[in-house]
Amino acid sequence: MSRTQFPVDADAAVADVADGSTVLVGGFGAAGQPVELIDALLRQGAKDLTVVSNNAGNGDLGLAALLGAGRVRKIVCSFPRQSDSWVFDELYRAGRIELELVPQGNLAERLRAAGAGIGAFYCPTAVGTPLAEGKETRVIDGREHLLEFPIHGDVALVKAHVADGVGNLVYRKTARNFGPVMAAAARTTIVQVSEVVATGGLDPENVVTPAIYVDRVVKIEGGAA
Amino acid sequence: MSVEHLDRGPLTKDELAARVARDIPDGAYVNLGIGRPTLVADHLSPESGVVLHTENGMLGMGRAAVGDEVDPDLVNAGKVPVVETPGASYFHHADSFAMMRGGHLDVCVLGAYQVAVNGDLANWHTGAPDAIPAVGGAMDLATGARAVYVVMPLRGRDGTPKLVPRCTYPLTGVGCVSRVYSEEAVVSLRGGEVVVEETWGTSVAELRDLLVGLTIV
Numbered sequence: 001m002s003r004t005q006f007p008v009d010a011d012a013a014v015a016d017v018a019d020g021s022t023v024l025v026g027g028f029g030a031a032g033q034p035v036e037l038i039d040a041l042l043r044q045g046a047k048d049l050t051v052v053s054n055n056a057g058n059g060d061l062g063l064a065a066l067l068g069a070g071r072v073r074k075i076v077c078s079f080p081r082q083s084d085s086w087v088f089d090e091l092y093r094a095g096r097i098e099l100e101l102v103p104q105g106n107l108a109e110r111l112r113a114a115g116a117g118i119g120a121f122y123c124p125t126a127v128g129t130p131l132a133e134g135k136e137t138r139v140i141d142g143r144e145h146l147l148e149f150p151i152h153g154d155v156a157l158v159k160a161h162v163a164d165g166v167g168n169l170v171y172r173k174t175a176r177n178f179g180p181v182m183a184a185a186a187r188t189t190i191v192q193v194s195e196v197v198a199t200g201g202l203d204p205e206n207v208v209t210p211a212i213y214v215d216r217v218v219k220i221e222g223g224a225a
Numbered sequence: 226m227s228v229e230h231l232d233r234g235p236l237t238k239d240e241l242a243a244r245v246a247r248d249i250p251d252g253a254y255v256n257l258g259i260g261r262p263t264l265v266a267d268h269l270s271p272e273s274g275v276v277l278h279t280e281n282g283m284l285g286m287g288r289a290a291v292g293d294e295v296d297p298d299l300v301n302a303g304k305v306p307v308v309e310t311p312g313a314s315y316f317h318h319a320d321s322f323a324m325m326r327g328g329h330l331d332v333c334v335l336g337a338y339q340v341a342v343n344g345d346l347a348n349w350h351t352g353a354p355d356a357i358p359a360v361g362g363a364m365d366l367a368t369g370a371r372a373v374y375v376v377m378p379l380r381g382r383d384g385t386p387k388l389v390p391r392c393t394y395p396l397t398g399v400g401c402v403s404r405v406y407s408e409e410a411v412v413s414l415r416g417g418e419v420v421v422e423e424t425w426g427t428s429v430a431e432l433r434d435l436l437v438g439l440t441i442v
Contacts, residue, residue: 078359129397
């Protein structure tokens with residue numbers, strides 16, 4: 001019997017997300033964005049959230065809708081400004097959302113470090129730029145590095161492709177993106193999939209996220225492939 | 226020795242992309258930035274063995290998808306649908322950036338607001354008070370790729386040079402750019418000097434007049 005739970009729907013999956021939570025939201029633009037889980041979180045009503053995601057929402061749906069509803073106090077991301085990020089743009093210009101801008105590789109690695117129990121790491125990315133301000137530095141092998149700290153989530157919302165009966169996951173093409181590192185970096189990882197197969201239905205050689213990182217799996221009927 | 230092509234005008238966008246492609250070694254692992262650098266892909270032949278990396282988790286990225294090929298789960302760094310090539314692989318974001326940051330990418334081609342003669346790159350933020358900053362993977366690429374090529378016009382919209390003694394925009398990376406490709410000239414940055422490789426519709430002497438404060442050889 002697996003510890004991973006299979007709630008009946010997205011609303012049940014996110015029912016206990018608390019106000020003030022740090023929520024890791026997978027996806028690169030729309031690819032891999034767990035839109036149905038975000039919609040459920042919007043209905044659930046949690047507020048004062050810190051969201052960690054590569055982008056700051058596209059169009060009016062998904063993450064953009066959560067921002068637009070005023071539920072997000074702070075966003076940690078690498079690329080907020082896009083042609084269709086008008087919801088974020090307006091909040092930011094009005095001073096109604098805090099932005100921590102993180103180079104994309106540091107975002108991924110800080111999440112990975114959180115999942116792997118790494119206390120911090122040194123990396124040369126952003127040395128000599130405004131994003132280095134206030135960071136501890138150290139010269140290693142003659143090159144300046146910045147000290148980067150992990151990003152832990154209270155909750156991760158991830159979109160995968162297929163789960164098996166114990167909660168192992170595979171993803172689809174570039175929709176994988178932040179899913180595996182976010183799944184490991186959060187205390188509670190909630191995953192939406194378009195298909196659940198019987199235990200044994202995934203080749204163990206090909207499992208991308210092992211079930212140990214997965215707390216809840218919800219199948220989204222008719223969800224995009 | 227610079228080659229001057231004075232019998233013609235500057236390169237077209239496609240000719241420029243082809244010129245960049247010519248400098249990419251066969252078999253190289255390459256990341257092409259969003260915008261004009263993406264055009265370089267159209268000029269890389271399958272026989273070259275060049276493998277394209279996209280930061281959102283793929284090696285072996287193919288051309289833009291058309292018609293039924295469009296798949297929302299398969300996009301490039303600019304969120305444009307693409308196709309996969311035989312031998313492609315997918316991986317998560319930390320692995321994708323480990324490829325950059327670990328020095329496994331041979332070349333990245335980026336756009337820029339400004340490049341300084343010492344190789345400093347500014348391409349993510351104008352510093353304007355109302356601008357919303359967005360950095361994406363640019364700093365990781367600038368710092369991690371073994372060679373950083375920049376494709377940009379030599380002048381901005383206001384006519385001022387973009388290849389400068391010292392960047393005035395916030396930096397993306399320090400001392401990272403080795404070559405700049407523009408419609409009028411391809412130059413290498415070496416030892417604090419601008420080494421002109423080839424020009425089109427412009428002489429080296431004219432470049433000296435434009436690029437004030439730089440040592441042009």
